[in-house]
Amino acid sequence: MALLEVKGVTKQFGGLTAVNNVDMEVQEGQIVGIIGPNGAGKTTLFSCIAGSHVPTKGSIKFNGTEIAGKRPYDICKLGVTRTFQVVKPFANKTVLYNTTVGAFAKTNRLDVAEEKAMEVLKLIDLYDKKDVPAKNLTLPERKRLELARALATEPKLLLLDEVMAGLRPSEVAEMLPVIRKINSVGVSIVIVEHIMQAIMNLSEQVYVINFGKKIAEGDPHKVVAEEEVIKAYLGDEYVANSH
Amino acid sequence: MIGYIESVINGILMGSIYGLTAVGLTLIFGVMKVVNFAHGSILMVGMFAAYWFITLTGVNPYLALVVVVPLLYFFGYYMQKIVIKPIFEAEKHVREPITVIIVTTGIWYVLDNLALLVFGAEFRVAQTSVTGKMVEVAEMYFPLAKIIGTGITLLLGVYLYWFLKHSRMGKAVRATSLDREAATLMGIKQSRIYNIVFGMGCACCGVAACVLVPFYYVYPTVGVPFDIKAFVIVVLGGLGSIPGAILGGVIIGIIETVGAQFMAATWTEMLIYAFFLVVLFVKPSGLFGLRQDY
């Protein structure tokens, strides 16, 4: 059985269909990418999985449990945690505090939660900054904090929303091993990304979305060669590193 | 029966004037996301200005609009520029700056008590050409001053609607209210917009003041009862919505006047708060508010 099973998910806003009958699967231990041009509906699909949107139709099963329509905090309890494209740290609190908030998902005790948080910070290479208020971090650091916080909830599946957007190429290169490290400790990952290079590098399986519809899926290197995918990106200002 | 019709119409007349006192509050909130607690005090300042103008010159009371409205515009403009802006700047990344609320409360204390020091604890009523004039329709009496006030309310509502929808400045104001950063990127000078909006909010108080003075007393704390009422009205109508404020006012006016015919006036006050809380339960964005606004 797949860890995450998305079947026939449709999301409409008024008359606009943002996601149209999409199927998708994530196996345990996989890194799966969702790509597509701007406004294709990949973030909406992502939000449906994370619980920020209620799908109009279709089913989303995690570990066999229906999660479509559940609230984000309940989904998190089941083992699915998301990050935000625009990072939302608790700005006045320290890095350790931020991460400890995540760690409280699995414990009620402060000392246990802090221990877990420090473990995660070490894994993510943020331990040195643990006493720095989040507002004083650089952007790549804040992105990593976002990861750390999510990871501290001990998810089985991590949903990453454009976690590399806004980073310089050298910073992206630093981020890749971090994500692999997370995956290596047994966390499956769904990653929505605009930066093609990163997806190609990380994922075993990609889904290409355009106009709300899935137009291709499979091995990343094969998928990018497909005609429809090229067509979808053609004319778009797609550059490997737009920033 | 005629008594009830009379009370409904009187409720609408007074209610639209309540709405008028709330327009400035909702305008400022809509753009700056700041609840201006000094709102009632600004109304009081406007009423004193209108009172002295009318009493000293003896002209038609509505001529006071020409003087009081610009006066309050500049009063608001510079109050925002000098007192509120520095505090706002420090908190501008916050969606709803709470310290600014406290500062406006400080301004309220200062203004009300300054008025007490300067003008004394004395009730004043302006004697104007419309004071006490009644319009009689089928044995029902309606105060002329309130009818004119309702007319002015509608004109102001239409003007503000046009201003925000169609004028260049209005578009800039709306852009700022939707997204501060984006508007700044588009070359709109945010702090100037805020000065203007605050000035306009206060100018609306000036209009309300000129409408009230011909039939209302003037006193250093006269703004306080209007203040609380305006809070209820703007939430009822939807914070930031100008038609909402006016209609919210009318609803309050009708509840107050018609309700009092069936129960003691002290219970209608209760009824207003109960209605307010029910609306909050059922439609938190207010009757005319946008969902994104709460």
Add this chain to the structure above:
Amino acid sequence: MNLKKFIVPAVVLAMGTASFSAYAAEKVVKIGNILPLSGPSASVGIQGKQAREMAVDEINKAGGIKALGGAKLKLLFADSKGDPTTGVTETERFISTEKVSIVTGAWNSSVTYPSTQVAERYGVPFVVPVSVRDTITERGFKNVFRIAAKDSWWTRDQFRFLSDMQKEFKTPIKKVAFVYENGDWGTGFAEKWRELAKAAGYQVVLDEPYPSTASDLTPVVLKLKRSNPDVVFMTSNAADAILLTKTMTDLKVNVKAIVTSGGGHADPSYLAAVGKSAEYLFDIVEWETDLNRPGLKETNEKFKKLYGYNLTGEAVDAYASMYLVKDVLERAKSTDPNALRAALASTNLCGGKTGLLAYNCIQFDQTGQNRNASLVIVQVRSGKDGKMERITVWPKNVRRAGYKVVFPQPNK
């Protein structure tokens, strides 16, 4: 940082008061006065303060308290803001820190009520010039003495007046309406009215409390108009009195008489604010400038010269209370609270400066209530110069000579 700048003056101020009380020995008798000097009843509080100052100035100039070797009276004032807790705190401050001999005040019944409880606890005499609530002198307290009339006397006299008017003008009254502010004062009056109306056999067609902070009273007036009473009884503060009077004129509410209860209707700015709308209204007060009292003219002129307005009921009570204090000190020959209490209880002060009062004499009964306190009723009329005037009409023996009462009032 800023904190230091603040604390230093605060401490200096605090020490200042402490030393003050230390050297204020022998030759001075301190009187603590609690009044609403800010807030909604500020104007009446200021009247009381000025009248006390004038009286004490006179007493001191005339040689102070002779029985105490010419000791001077020293007034201390505290602002209650009309708030009971502040009143309690200030009473405590006066008694324990300032060591005053007598406390007076506090106008607002809601402040006087708990403040007198403090004075009772400390055993310090508390003189109440005005505060109408009955229960202030009905708790078996030994240290509380009230000069002016209480609630039940005010309402009793309003109804006596009404029955006298019916007889005098042969106009029967059947239906009465009550309109009153929903405070402690207004609801207290309404309770008494209900009983009195029942006893007198009037039909109550409207019994309407309204919130005193109301921004519009048109709804109440519309209701009043539909109930169509012969007489309206009203209890209002200044702001609502103005709104009610103007709206009643505007909506052409026609009644035979409007009887009000002082307070807002007696506020000096009320008549100026409503002008002719108040014509023919009857108001009950403790005192009026046109009363025929020895020495009144001179005192009023002096007061007017000092402060710019005529004496008011509150001012006269406050003025008389200082002469009462003087009299008590002379007789007690000491500032010991027990002696003062005994002297107060045996007060029999008539004529002189206290003769300005409508009732001439101060004598306290068992409960500490001045048994002579009485009231007068005035009618509002526009004078020759267009200015509104209050003319004493009741009881008949004090009616202004030559004045013809208008009852019932003509339709508007």
Add this chain to the structure above:
Amino acid sequence: MKFLSNVPTTHKVFAALVLAVLYALPLFVTSPVMLQIFILIFFYAYLTSSWNFVGGFAGVLPLGHSAFVGLGAYTSTLLYLTYNISPWIGMIAGGIVAAAFGLLIGLPTLKLRGAYFALATIAFAEGLRVLVENIEKLGSFEVRGPKGLLINLVGNSFRDFQFLSKVPYYYIILTMLVLVLILTFFMMRSKVGYYLAAGGEEPEAAEALGIKVSKYKLIAMAISCFLTALGGTFYAQLVLYFYPKSIMGLDMSYEIAFIALIGGRSTILGPVLGAFLLRPVGELTRIYLGDTLPGLHLIIFGLVLIIVMRYQPRGLVEPVSKWLTAIFDRIENRRRA
């Protein structure tokens, strides 16, 4: 005492010293007026600390907390006057009633954005005040509408929560304050505290981390209302007479919020600092200026608000704690040297 392990020794010593001084104060200060001023400072610090649970940690701005002061006072006093139930028991009952009301009003409004919540709480408090003013009798309880309730003097009696001297009141409120501060300390170091802070600052991110933000805000609201109502009973027993406007009026609600913001909200010491600053400013200006220029003391009060917000928008606790830390460091260094 593991939870104190990361608190520096100098801080512990300083806190103990301050507490010792405050508890010993009535031995030196006998003037009931000074004691009353201290009692009111502690009372407001207590109310503001209770407010802080929702106004500080949950990140919203309640402006109607006097409603809960009133609920506490009315519940315990009515139980005492009608059934002669000791106010100590009535105090807990009042807390429960207030918490229930808090949940009722919090349920729809805590989901709303800040300004809505602030205005909704004002409307709730005013509505409740008007309601009480309209009730003469509620079952067997004599509510007495606007006339208010008077508790008769019975002399010194612990059971009746009445004392002739100010000293017992002083110790009661000081102890209540210390307890609420300890509770705050523990709350800040617990899951609830972390979750409240997170939900207050970034609700969306908090939900993604498994936090049911509205639930934690409701918990905070219930705690806050419960504690506030206990203060209401204390106040009723201190003044022995109250009526709706005096105990449920907006003035008190605003003052609580001012104290919190001037002191520094979502901190332990902010409310205490704010109360120690604002209360004396109010009292002293009233005593020394109130009878000369009416209203001037309120102008000064307003100016203090504006100036503090202008230069220390996060409250005075920041500069003061910096200042104290500097002193502590100096002491620490000298000790080591």
